[in-house]
Amino acid sequence: MKIAIVTGAYKGLGFEWCNQLAHLGYKVVLTARDLEKANAAAHELNEQELVVYPKELNVANETEIEQLVSWCSEYFGKVDLIVNNAGINPKDFPDKEKMAKAFRLEAFDPAVMDEVIHINSYAPLLMVKHFRHLLVKSQQPIVINISSWLGSVSQLGFGGHYGYVGSKNLLNVLNKSMALELKPEGIITVNVNPGWVQTDMGGSKGQFTVQQAVKQLIDNVLTKVTINDSGKFLNYDGTEHPW
Numbered sequence: 209m210k211i212a213i214v215t216g217a218y219k220g221l222g223f224e225w226c227n228q229l230a231h232l233g234y235k236v237v238l239t240a241r242d243l244e245k246a247n248a249a250a251h252e253l254n255e256q257e258l259v260v261y262p263k264e265l266n267v268a269n270e271t272e273i274e275q276l277v278s279w280c281s282e283y284f285g286k287v288d289l290i291v292n293n294a295g296i297n298p299k300d301f302p303d304k305e306k307m308a309k310a311f312r313l314e315a316f317d318p319a320v321m322d323e324v325i326h327i328n329s330y331a332p333l334l335m336v337k338h339f340r341h342l343l344v345k346s347q348q349p350i351v352i353n354i355s356s357w358l359g360s361v362s363q364l365g366f367g368g369h370y371g372y373v374g375s376k377n378l379l380n381v382l383n384k385s386m387a388l389e390l391k392p393e394g395i396i397t398v399n400v401n402p403g404w405v406q407t408d409m410g411g412s413k414g415q416f417t418v419q420q421a422v423k424q425l426i427d428n429v430l431t432k433v434t435i436n437d438s439g440k441f442l443n444y445d446g447t448e449h450p451w
């Protein structure tokens with residue numbers, strides 16, 4: 209049976225990844241930085257007889273990543289899929305002064321930018337750094353990083369928004385580099401643009417529901433990618449997204 213780990217998964221796109229992967233027969237590790245929220249979300253899926261394990265994971269905390277690796281190593285001995293979904297958008301910071309520090313030039317603050325970059329750009333690499341030895345035990349190890357069209361330089365049509373735009377763009381290039389390093393080990397690692405999705409982050413006007421967005425990514429990316437796609441930035445329809 210295939211094992212999947214999803215980060216930031218008690219709600220939004222992450223929760224729906226857990227739901228659809230579990231329906232496909234994966235054993236899913238549903239992680240969230242608040243264990244109670246992970247427990248409640250996993251319980252909802254367990255009630256449908258789906259195999260979902262709740263685990264605490266703040267992706268910015270390398271010790272917690274290592275603890276999860278130990279648990280997965282003991283219970284499963286391999287990992288087939290990591291969905292690096294956890295992400296933040298400074299526009300959602302309740303503290304609007306802090307929000308401005310990663311949003312508008314006059315308030316630009318490297319310390320707040322670092323916080324966003326750590327979660328959105330570094331954490332996906334930290335996950336792979338620590339799970340690498342379990343990924344290579346899979347017949348077809350896949351890593352899917354949830355990026356955004358806002359990380360595309362050529363498509364960017366508005367200003368400001370530095371934290372989100374910068375961190376997703378950095379994630380795109382870091383993933384390409386990581387993919388080239390990991391290619392000899394057979395690990396497929398791609399970045400995806402899910403489109404504009406109706407979640408807390410995306411708001412209610414998004415073009416897709418979470419169900420549609422995840423189904424498209426499963427049908428057009430997860431089930432189609434090969435090692436030749438590793439490092440690509442893919443759109444929800446499976447085509448390559450402009451960088």
Ligand SMILES: NC(=O)c1ccc[n+]([C@@H]2O[C@H](COP(=O)([O-])OP(=O)(O)OC[C@H]3O[C@@H](n4cnc5c(N)ncnc54)[C@H](OP(=O)(O)O)[C@@H]3O)[C@@H](O)[C@H]2O)c1
Nearest residue numbers: 216220221266267293294295354356404405407408409410
């Ligand atoms: N919705 C869209 O239109 C859209 C478009 C493009 C890309 N994306 C990307 O899709 C991903 C999922 O977002 P969403 O739309 O589903 O938004 P969401 O409902 O706000 O979910 C974001 C999730 O990330 C978690 N998270 C944030 N920081 C974390 C950390 N340090 N450790 C662990 N979990 C953390 C959040 O948990 P807490 O509540 O504990 O913070 C939450 O569960 C993000 O990477 C986002 O950038 C979304």
